[in-house]
Amino acid sequence: MIAQTEAAYTDIVRGAGTGLSYSAEQVFAVQACMTNDFLADTASRNPQSLRLAMLNSAAVGLTLNPAEKLAYLVPRDGRVVLDISYRGLIKIAVDIGSIQWAKAELVYKNDQFKSLGPGQLPEHVFDPFEDDRGEFIGAYCVAKLADGSWLTEIMRASEIWKTRDMSQAWVKSKKGPWADWPDEMIKKTVIKRASKTWPASGGRLAKAIHLLNEQGEGLAPEHLALNALDSPEEGDPEKAGEKARNTVTRALNQAAENGMWAAAEQYFRDRFKNQDELAYALRELDNRKQALPAEAGSSDESGDDPA
Secondary structure, eight states: OOGGGHHHHHHHHHHHTOOOOHHHHHHHHHHHHHTOHHHHHHHHHOHHHHHHHHHHHHHHTOOOOTTTTSEEEEEETTEEEEEEOHHHHHHHHHHTTSEEEEEEEEEETTSEEEOOOTTSOOEEEOOTTOSOOOSEEEEEEEEEETTSOEEEEEEEHHHHHHHHTTOHHHHHHSOSHHHHOHHHHHHHHHHHHHHTTSTTOOHHHHHHHHHHHHHSSOOOOTTOOOSOSSOOOOOOGGGOOHHHHHHHHHHHHHHHHHTOHHHHHHHHHHHOOSHHHHHHHHHHHHHHHHTSOHHHHTSOSSOOOOO
């Protein structure tokens, strides 16, 4: 199921310079499926979602190595998606030079806490061995920037619960990551907000945050195709809607920057299950490639995920 992504995965990693090894990540993905029957069953029923989750891990530059606890393959709503831990978000920010390091902490009513402003470290005194620190009242993230200065982001508990209440798994059944790992999700929430104030936080970090915000607790696209990567049935490209056209334009612009057209095609086949939209995407891809000089159009043998 995973082998079909090797060429695109390798090209993504090469373009991003993250140093991930496809062979190693393939092993981690197989191990994840072997230790989680629900994940294995979901991957078997929807293999494309597993392949796309692998490409997403390459796009954000995070290993699936369970020992590092940066990113995970998880089953959700009938598909496999890439979920990123708060540690993964921090690693991306450090890798791209946005920050030197960051840390998130939870604050309870019995703690001594004093905010000194966004450019100073807060005063937070508590006993880490105390079982009862009182009611949870908020969280904060401190980040050390490249120039040695500090940025602090604070969120009240009420703000964090609003974010939690946007999780479909939580709203439907009070289950999911917010039920299983509440502290981890709280830290991820405040780090996501803090990252908006970090300098040079574009690229992989912006992509990870954007997709996490779009998709809740995962990175899978909204319209994941359920069929194999075969040629589509005939569609009418003129019937494609404006939203699909805008998505195609953005994806092609990004693919053009790196000359990675094959992965753009795979992305379109994964993204669009509406045949009219897919026909439009493939037509525009072909037109864009034909408009390039011969050497530029032929430089991509595999591909990059443009999303």
